[in-house]
Each structure stands twice: as structure tokens, then as C-alpha cells.
Amino acid sequence: MAEQTPPPLPGGFTPPPPLPRRAGLGMRALAFLMDGLLVFFFTLFLLIKILLPQNHAEGMRDMVQTVDSYAAAVQEAQRNGEPTPPAPEPAEDSPMVQMLAYSWQIMIITFWVYFGLVEALCKGTSLGKRTFGLRAIKIQTGQPASPFEYALRGGIKTLTLLFPLPLPMLLWVNYLIPFFNGNRRAGHDFLCRTVVIAE
Numbered sequence: 001m002a003e004q005t006p007p008p009l010p011g012g013f014t015p016p017p018p019l020p021r022r023a024g025l026g027m028r029a030l031a032f033l034m035d036g037l038l039v040f041f042f043t044l045f046l047l048i049k050i051l052l053p054q055n056h057a058e059g060m061r062d063m064v065q066t067v068d069s070y071a072a073a074v075q076e077a078q079r080n081g082e083p084t085p086p087a088p089e090p091a092e093d094s095p096m097v098q099m100l101a102y103s104w105q106i107m108i109i110t111f112w113v114y115f116g117l118v119e120a121l122c123k124g125t126s127l128g129k130r131t132f133g134l135r136a137i138k139i140q141t142g143q144p145a146s147p148f149e150y151a152l153r154g155g156i157k158t159l160t161l162l163f164p165l166p167l168p169m170l171l172w173v174n175y176l177i178p179f180f181n182g183n184r185r186a187g188h189d190f191l192c193r194t195v196v197i198a199e
Helices: 025-055 057-079 095-121 127-131 147-162 168-180 187-192
Strands: 134-138 194-198
Touching: 025 057, 025 095, 025 127, 025 134, 025 168, 057 095, 095 147, 127 134, 134 147, 147 168, 147 187, 168 187, 187 194
Parallel strands: none
Antiparallel strands: 134 194
């Protein structure tokens, strides 16, 4: 049964129509997982097939040599009944460390671009959200948020997803808040004044 628009209030003011049904936490989690895996594997492909061979070929060779040497040392220790040797610690200015730092930066950028730009272009939805029939909209108006607000949402999600170790409270606070409010809004929803609905 369709929800009806409330009658005008005195003074000619018409309240906004009621928002559609809020998205369930399970559907939101599945959509977020789908988006996260999609971006992760896309970034991995981009790095391994295009960016690293062009920009950090020496770092890739250094990493392969380091892994091979360590694997050989572990096998030798097992044959001789010795304890497993500690993993090697590369120098801070080694090509492998520079390659890993570059890869981390690319990962952050692609996650932020995906979660921010895609939702801005698709008016609050992403591939994961679209698959499960979800959309992020302004809670006051029921309309799509601004591109800046979608970019901010994407930035907060990227920060809490990719930086859980130095800032563990951000992760927990952002994703536990939906369990304690009726609109199931996460921390990034409160900051951007959005809500995720089921279409």
C-alpha cells in the first residue's frame, strides 16, 4: 500500500513525503562487501598488470627475490629440523618498500574514487547497492546528496576500511552506529546527513 503525502500544514507549508523503507543491515553489509571486493580486485589487476611493471619493475623483482629466498630458507630449516627463520626486514629505502607504499596509495585513491565518484554519478548508488536495490539519499528531502557529500561519504568509508589498525575506534564507531538508531545510519551517514533506503 503506497504511502500518502501528508496534507499541507497551516501557512501553506507542505512537509516532505515520508522516506521509503530503510535498507536492512544485512543488505547493506552485502552491498558493501561486494563493492569492496570489486574495487580490491580491480586495483590489484591494475597494479600487477599495468602500474607496477611501468613504475616499479625493480621493486617487483626485489619482492620476488625476497620471497623466493625466504621460502628457500624455510625449506632448508625444515629439512634440518631447525626453527623457522624470521621473515626478512627490507631496508626502508629498498625498491620493494617503495613499491608497497605506492601500491597502498593507489589502493586508497581507487577506493575513494569508487565510493565517492560512482555514488555521485549514479545518484547515491553503486554496483553493490544497485545489485541489492539500495540507494543513499538526503534524509531531510529524500533527494540525492550533493557530489561533495558523496565524496565525503566515500572518504570516510575509505578511511575506516583501510586504516583500521592505527585508528580502530573509527572503524568500530562508524559501523556499529547503525545498530543503535532506527534509521540504521552509519557514521558517514550522520556526517553527510544521508540515509540508505531500499528501493
